[in-house]
Amino acid sequence: MVSFDLLYSNLIFYFLFSAIASIQMIMQQSDMELLLLSFLLLMALSLSFWIRFFVHKLEKSSGINLPPGKMGFPFIGESLEFLRMGRKGTPERFIQDRMAKYSTQIFKTCLLGEPTAVVCGAAGNKLLFSNENKLVTSWWPRSVEKIFPSSLQTSTKEESMKTRKLLPAFLKPEALQKYVGIMDSIAKWHLDNHWDLNETVTVFPLAKQYTFMVACRLFLSIDDPKHIAKFANPFHILAAGVMSIPINFPGTPFNRAIKAADSVRKELRAIIKQRKIQVLAGKSSSSKHDILSHMLTTTDENGQFLNEMDIADKILGLLIGGHDTASAVITFIIKYLAELPQVYNEVLKEQMEVAAGKKSGEMLDWEDIQKMKYSWNVANEVMRLAPPLQGSFREAITDFTYAGFSIPKGWKLYWSTNATHKNPDYFPDPEKFDPSRFEGNGPIPYTYVPFGGGPRMCPGKEYARLEILVFIHNVVRRFSWYKLHPNEDVIVDPMPMPAKGLPIRLRHH
Structure with a gap:
């Protein structure tokens, strides 16, 4: 099952960006080129749909208890909604809406062409920050790897x-x-x-x-x-x-x-x-x-x-x-x-x-x-309300269970500052600007994380x-x-x- 997930992730990632590239090129090309690029885009969409359908059937029949949530559209997942919320200046809405709908601890989605489990709350942050190179390791988008080629060695x-x-x-x-x-x-x-x-x-x-x-x-x-x-x-x-x-x-x-x-x-x-x-x-x-x-x-x-x-x-x-x-x-x-x-x-x-x-x-x-x-x-209060780091990805290096749900090896995990920074359970009246929150002992551990945490802080x-x-x-x-x-x-x-x-x-x- 995990191997199919990884196959899906890799193929979908490239189909996604090929399709987007085609859209950009279509807007600048002649009629003949437009027709050809439109055909290639249609092929990419069709193929990605069948890959997604096939993997979904395998996932359903496997009996793995994955986190609740949805994977979104074929090959793009929920990436567009994720980015749209950011462009609107409300990235927390993507997290908060799904926490309310699925689980306050964890939900699944598909970001950047990758099946992703989003962990929420202080316990989720502690899980990822405390298990570096045990359950998870850092993961960067391919854009970072291509710009810093020496890191691939x-x-x-x-x-x-x-x-x-x-x-x-x-x-x-x-x-x-x-x-x-x-x-x-x-x-x-x-x-x-x-x-x-x-x-x-x-x-x-x-x-x-x-x-x-x-x-x-x-x-x-x-x-x-x-x-x-x-x-x-x-x-x-x-x-x-x-x-x-x-x-x-x-x-x-x-x-x-x-x-x-x-x-x-x-x-x-x-x-x-x-x-x-x-x-x-x-x-x-x-x-x-x-x-x-x-x-x-x-x-x-x-x-x-x-x-x-x-x-x-x-x-x-x-x-x-x-x-x-x-x-x-x-x-x-x-x-x-x-x-x-x-x-x-x-x-x-x-x-x-x-x-x-x-x-x-x-x-x-x-x-x-x-x-x-x-x-x-x-x-600190500015970084709580407008964190410079919105969150970060990890990759599961082994199968493990969290909050009663299975996380397959190869899946990506995402933690978000907004899952805790604007959570009223941790910060009462979270939209209010109040520097006194950081007096004395300050916030509860793993709730205020503008610089990340654990070995990768x-x-x-x-x-x-x-x-x-x-x-x-x-x-x-x-x-x-x-x-x-x-x-x-x-x-x-x-x-x-x-x-x-x-x-x-x-x-x-």
Whole structure:
């Protein structure tokens, strides 16, 4: 039975994207080409229907007690509804509606062409976070695998272990302390050059500029704005397309992402080569004790150094992770502070108290960050309501049972932040903005999961905290603001973002 499920999953996945690609091409072709592509699309639809029908009969006759739910349309499953809810800014509706209809613990669906069990609630999160490489392992869409080809040379488990061994020296709190002042200087420069001279700004693209500059400085010791700008544009294209539908035709987001990845990787390899020469010659300055230098001088368990392609891909992944999440959180903090003046005033009060303890021109330090308790509670509440990570997939590596239902080997499992973040059982009056939820012991374990959990919890959590708080410290002391579009929509694709980028009008203090 499991083998048929996997056959169905793989075949359907490719039929889905072939069909979508055909639709896109049909809109641009001549009558003859249109007829041919329409025929191919009809064949793909017909074949996928019969595959789905055949697998459904096998599933029904097998007697496996699968979770309740429905697999949706042939070959596309419920992917369109899943994406539609995100584009409407209500990704939680997909989860909540099915929890109400089928089960508050688990339901089945079909996402990205894969039969998927969606686990819900704190117990479901604990199941996945506590059984990494026992019952489940991480799973990424094919788009990620194609953009990061070097990761295919090793197993997911081995790749993750190798990468995480390289990070602790830089991403643990005690190591990040020395970076606070650098982040502070970058935030000041950014506001001086992109905010101070303007009456209106669009927050989301500027937040991305800030977080990208911080990542370039701390990961690669690049601080020249012109050098950063050289590969900022292709990087943004890559970040936008890394989770897109993997249709590799000219003009598609995925095709643009592959080309952008090649461009960024080429720039990174040039930086790596230059740094390698400096390291071998003993000319790398002490200020360049960054992640790149660490990767160049660290060996694996077999005494082997990472090759340049591996380093480029790992740096690329870190840049994406250190860029998208924090920029989304900063944007939504600005949004909520505009909507909630009483919260803004409390944040400003706290940050002015921090600034009062500094000498003129003195940079922020680690002790200052620890005083920003209310500001971080505000950031946590923002991440509860607008989590930058909507959820993540795992793959079952063995048959197992959960909540009385069978999960076959090879099935994908999905956990969602929205299954708990907006659940009134865990967060009373869940739509209310209330930073006090994070005072004292905070939320119940496994209910607040903006950074994931278990062995795969985001290793950059503390890095993101510093980056966010440093920016908020600087921006609230310079400005107040109001939204130019009070009812601006929010879309989630796959991260939340204001539909117009959050344009605001600034008021200088």
